Amino acid sequence: xxxxxxxxxxxxxxxxxxxxxxxxxxxxxxxxxxxxxxxxxxxxxxxxxxxxxxxxxxxxxxxxxxxxxxxxxxxxxxxxxxxxxxxxxxxxxxxxxxxxxxxxxxxxxxxxxxxxxxxxxxxxxxxxxxxxxxxxxxxxxxxxxxxxxxxxxxxxxxxxxxxxxxxxxxxxxxxxxxxxxxxxxxxxxxxxxxxxxxxxxxxxxxxxxxxxxxxxxxxxxxxxxxxxxxxxxxxxxxxxxxxxxxxxxxxxxxxxxxxxxxxxxxxxxxxxxxxxxxxxxxxxxxxxxxxxxxxxxxxxxxxxxxxxxxxxxxxxxxxxxxxxxxxxxxxxxxxxxxxxxxxxxxxxxxxxxxxxxxxxxxxxxxxxxxxxxxxxxxxxxxxxxxxxxxxxxxxxxxxxxx
DNA sequence: CTTCCACAGGAACCAGCGGACC
DNA sequence: GGTCCGCTGGTTCCTGTGGAAG
Numbered sequence: 001x002x003x004x005x006x007x008x009x010x011x012x013x014x015x016x017x018x019x020x021x022x023x024x025x026x027x028x029x030x031x032x033x034x035x036x037x038x039x040x041x042x043x044x045x046x047x048x049x050x051x052x053x054x055x056x057x058x059x060x061x062x063x064x065x066x067x068x069x070x071x072x073x074x075x076x077x078x079x080x081x082x083x084x085x086x087x088x089x090x091x092x093x094x095x096x097x098x099x100x101x102x103x104x105x106x107x108x109x110x111x112x113x114x115x116x117x118x119x120x121x122x123x124x125x126x127x128x129x130x131x132x133x134x135x136x137x138x139x140x141x142x143x144x145x146x147x148x149x150x151x152x153x154x155x156x157x158x159x160x161x162x163x164x165x166x167x168x169x170x171x172x173x174x175x176x177x178x179x180x181x182x183x184x185x186x187x188x189x190x191x192x193x194x195x196x197x198x199x200x201x202x203x204x205x206x207x208x209x210x211x212x213x214x215x216x217x218x219x220x221x222x223x224x225x226x227x228x229x230x231x232x233x234x235x236x237x238x239x240x241x242x243x244x245x246x247x248x249x250x251x252x253x254x255x256x257x258x259x260x261x262x263x264x265x266x267x268x269x270x271x272x273x274x275x276x277x278x279x280x281x282x283x284x285x286x287x288x289x290x291x292x293x294x295x296x297x298x299x300x301x302x303x304x305x306x307x308x309x310x311x312x313x314x315x316x317x318x319x320x321x322x323x324x325x326x327x328x329x330x331x332x333x334x335x336x337x338x339x340x341x342x343x344x345x346x347x348x349x350x351x352x353x354x355x356x357x358x359x360x361x362x363x364x365x366x367x368x369x370x371x372x373x374x375x376x377x378x379x380x381x382x383x384x385x386x387x388x389x390x391x392x393x394x395x396x397x398x399x400x401x402x
Numbered sequence: 403c404t405t406c407c408a409c410a411g412g413a414a415c416c417a418g419c420g421g422a423c424c
Numbered sequence: 425g426g427t428c429c430g431c432t433g434g435t436t437c438c439t440g441t442g443g444a445a446g
Contacts, residue, residue, distance in 0.1 A: 105430065125429065299433070321409065344434060346410065362410065366444025369408025 016229065017267045017274065023227040024260035026253050029071055029078070034222055035215045036068045039206055043076045046204045050080055050091055050143060055177040058167070058201050063208025065185045066251030070149055072208075073181060077145070093145040098153040104162040107154065108133065111146065130165065137176040144178045151182040167200045210250025216242035219252055220259055228263065234275040237262065241279055258282050288382055294355050295386035301340050303387055304331055305348045309358055310383055311400045313376050320371040321346055331396055349374060357383065 015021070022028055033040065049056045063069050077093050084091040094114040101107045108129040109119045115136045119129055137144065146166065148154075154162060169178050182201050211219065220238045241262070245255035261282035266274040295303065308327040312319040325342050332339045340348075349372060353360040359377060364370040376383070388397050 103431075301433085340433085341435065342409085343411085343436080347434095350411090362442095364442035364444090365408085366442070367405090367407060367446090368444075369406085370440095370442060371407095371409050 015267060016272065017232050017263050018227060019229050020227055021260065021263070023223050024256050024263070026256060029075055030223065032222070033068055033071055033075060034218050035211060036072050036208075039068070039072050039208060040076060042206055043072060044079075046206075047076060047080055047145075050145070051083060051087060051089065053089055053143065055143065055170070056145070056179050057203035058180045059182070059204045059206065060202040061181065061183045061206045061208065063185060064210050064249045064251065066245070066249075066253035066255075067185075067208040067210055068252060069183050069185070069208050073147060073149075073183065077147070090140070090142040091145070092142055093147060095147045095149065097149045099150040102153050104154065105129065107148070107162065112136070115144075134169070134172060137173055137178070139175075141175045142177075144176060145181065146178060147181045147183065149183045150185065152184045152186040163197050163201070167197055211246070211252055212250060213239075213242045213246035216245055216250065216252060216255045220255055223256065224259065227260075228274075232263075232266075232273050234273045236276050237274050237279055240276055244279070244283060257286055261286055287378070288385075291357065291378060291382050292386045292389075294357060295383070296389065300337070300390075300392065301344070302348050302351060303390060303393060304328055304337070305345055306352055306357060306383065307331060307387060307393065307396060307400070309349075309352075309374055309376065310380060310387075313374075314380065314400070318373050318375045320373060321349060322371060324349065324374060334399075335392075335396060346372075 023030070043059065043061075046059055047056045061069050061073065074095065077095075081091065081093065092114075094111055096107055096110050098107060101110050105126045108126060112119045112129055112133050115133060117132050117136050119132065148163075148166075151163070163182075166178070166180060180201060217238055220241055224233060224238060238259070241255050241258040244258060245251050248254055258279060259282075262274050262278040265278045265281055265285070271278075295306070298306070305324065305328050308324050308331055309319060311331075312323055312327055321342075325345050328345060329339050349358070349360050352358045357376075357378065359375045360372045362370065363373050384397060384401065387393050
């Protein structure tokens with residue numbers, strides 16, 4: 001009797017679909033990275049001086065999202081770290097994602113804590129944290145490698161002061177040596193950089209090109225072998241995930257997400273196999289989640305502007321800044337919310353564009369002025385759903401959708 | 403060739419907040 | 425408990441501009 005129960009419970013804890021789901025997670029670093037052999041070799045060559053206790057050149061890495069920049073970097077560093085431990089070299093690396101730590105202060109405080117210095121979340125002057133880092137580096141001789149992932153984020157928001165300081169840090173240090181790896185997925189970003197920083201940071205450069213559909217298939221197959229049980233992937237599933245991701249700039253992370261979520265959907269349904277339909281559903285769900293999350297964290301006026309855009313785009317296909325502003329004013333008046341200036345709305349539209357919720361492009365229409373053409377290519381329902389989670393907006397949404 | 407629209411977007415600055423320090 | 429600091433989400437004032445119309 002208890003055997004039967006045991007059996008059922010065991011079956012419930014064991015997935016029919018996944019052998020090991022974690023392998024499909026974006027932060028998982030596999031033992032091999034297919035189609036990135038050249039990049040691995042190049043980066044390893046650049047960083048090899050570490051093993052002779054010399055400072056390696058600074059490296060600049062570009063490539064679109066999901067092209068394996070972070071994975072390759074961490075992969076190589078993991079190996080070097082192991083090797084330096086064997087050789088008893090005082091080497092250390094610090095990985096900082098500038099999107100998550102998006103102010104100079106947060107970056108420095110993360111750097112500090114990776115060096116074992118405790119700093120408060122806020123309250124100190126940025127320069128004070130910098131001083132403490134210097135002090136720690138002078139205390140003990142070491143080789144430090146700082147990885148700044150998505151480095152374009154701080155530059156765009158806070159200029160290049162911090163970067164300049166970090167690039168020049170070796171001039172101040174007597175004991176320790178510091179190298180930098182900058183990773184960015186914005187290719188144009190380099191051109192806007194101060195030439196002094198550019199030449200210093202770009203002592204070495206590595207460019208990651210996007211994966212094509214076939215390479216993505218390889219990557220997915222390799223991971224799928226370990227992640228899924230045998231024969232659970234239906235025909236064409238991998239190919240479809242690869243194709244969808246390839247269309248979106250060869251983003252491997254997208255492809256892996258699609259595959260994972262498709263698997264999860266199949267499992268939740270109790271299906272025995274993952275089918276193409278699951279992949280399509282996964283695509284919708286991922287988009288929904290992304291929009292939901294982004295919209296949720298938007299300030300009130302950004303939501304109101306988004307709503308104004310939505311209301312206008314419903315009727316036509318595109319709209320302009322002026323129209324959006326007028327509609328926004330109307331919406332605000334109807335619920336007695338104070339309005340912000342057009343200047344701010346213009347910025348908000350840019351922010352919404354950056355977040356991928358709307359498309360905004362500046363165009364000149366000659367006699368009819370220069371403006372932003374704004375459109376949406378998400379399904380309006382997804383946006384309305386996300387917005388209606390804010391109780392303040394509900395009456396307005398009901399009004400618009402009528 | 404000039405004009406002129408409808409904004410873009412830079413610069414400087416502000417209030418209010420929360421947290422750490424002394 | 426006052427002080428200092430950074431961040432957010434604004435403001436005001438401003439100069440700049442692509443290209444159709446005249």
